[in-house]
Amino acid sequence: MPRKLFLKIINEIDKPDIIFITSTMTYWYPGVFEAIQILKGKFPKTKIILGGIYATLCEKHAKEYSGADIVFAGSSEKKLITLLNNLGFIQNTALDIDYSTPDFSSYKKLNYGVILTSRGCPFDCTYCATKFLCPKFLVLPNKAIIEQLNYFSGKTKNIAFFDDALLYNKNFPELLEQIIKRKYNINLHASNGIHCRYINEKNARLMFDANFKTIYLSLETTNPEVQKTTGGKVYTEEFINAV
Numbered sequence: 339m340p341r342k343l344f345l346k347i348i349n350e351i352d353k354p355d356i357i358f359i360t361s362t363m364t365y366w367y368p369g370v371f372e373a374i375q376i377l378k379g380k381f382p383k384t385k386i387i388l389g390g391i392y393a394t395l396c397e398k399h400a401k402e403y404s405g406a407d408i409v410f411a412g413s414s415e416k417k418l419i420t421l422l423n424n425l426g427f428i429q430n431t432a433l434d435i436d437y438s439t440p441d442f443s444s445y446k447k448l449n450y451g452v453i454l455t456s457r458g459c460p461f462d463c464t465y466c467a468t469k470f471l472c473p474k475f476l477v478l479p480n481k482a483i484i485e486q487l488n489y490f491s492g493k494t495k496n497i498a499f500f501d502d503a504l505l506y507n508k509n510f511p512e513l514l515e516q517i518i519k520r521k522y523n524i525n526l527h528a529s530n531g532i533h534c535r536y537i538n539e540k541n542a543r544l545m546f547d548a549n550f551k552t553i554y555l556s557l558e559t560t561n562p563e564v565q566k567t568t569g570g571k572v573y574t575e576e577f578i579n580a581v
Contacts, residue, residue: 344373348380356427357381359406361390367404374405385425389418394471413457413472442489451490451497455483455510459502463569465558468502475503480513484520491522498527498552505536514544525549531556534572534580555580 357377361370374386388406397411410418442448458472490497504510517526526545531554545553557577559565565573 341372341376344376348377353381354384356422356425357384357386359386359388359390361388361392361400364392364396367392367396367400371404378405387421391467391471395467448490448494449496451486451494452500453483453486453490453497454478454500455480455513456501456503456507460506461503461569461571463571465568475506477507477509480509480516483513484516487517487520487522487524491524494524496525496527496551498529500529502530504528504530504532505541506533511541511544514541514548517548518544522549525551527552528554530554534576537580 359370359373359377361367370388370392374388377384377386385407386405387408387410388400388404389410393400393404393406393409394411394413397409400406400409408421410421440452442451456475456477458475459466459468460475462469487497501507507513526549528545528550529552534555534557537555555577557572557574558568560574562573565571
């Protein structure tokens with residue numbers, strides 16, 4: 339987002355009780371720092387909580403340099419609720435929000451939508467931080483996904499699935515069948531690499547009929563020994579079969 343647009347947005351809002359900032363790829367941290375600096379200048383008395391991937395993987399760095407009042411490492415919403423309780427913002431520790439979904443209602447225009455049908459990954463590959471970021475593999479019920487699709491339908495033409503293990507979800511074929519049945523006028527995208535092992539004739543046909551336009555296949559190496567020692571997520575013959 340351009341700095342000018344960001345300033346325009348925050349100048350139009352009332353003073354918030356608390357500010358949450360997420361962070362994605364670790365190498366994008368300078369943008370996070372800039373956002374915190376701008377918000378501190380606009381709302382100097384409002385506490386800023388920084389979370390997300392960078393804050394979790396580089397917690398010490400974030401605490402030392404980000405400028406955030408609190409750095410929240412991890413992905414547990416329940417721990418976040420406890421933190422807010424301790425800060426005196428809410429008085430409720432019984433919320434079950436492991437399957438919470440983002441609120442996009444503040445966006446005046448959506449160029450695309452983002453959906454997670456699951457969080458985490460059942461694999462534990464040596465080169466991947468997902469297991470550290472989200473230790474448990476959690477699957478959202480299809481009903482919740484359909485509700486999100488219904489929300490996006492008519493607001494945008496493109497929806498991206500950001501799952502780390504999209505096809506591992508055993509409910510996914512049924513979800514695709516429901517999408518096909520509802521005849522949404524949307525394009526679907528598997529923006530993250532999907533597991534080749536779980537691509538078969540049925541899943542491929544369902545994804546095609548559901549109007550998937552973008553599919554990336556994960557293959558980190560063709561060396562059999564490296565494939566085995568790094569987690570065994572995919573082997574070359576599985577990749578070829580998927581293609």
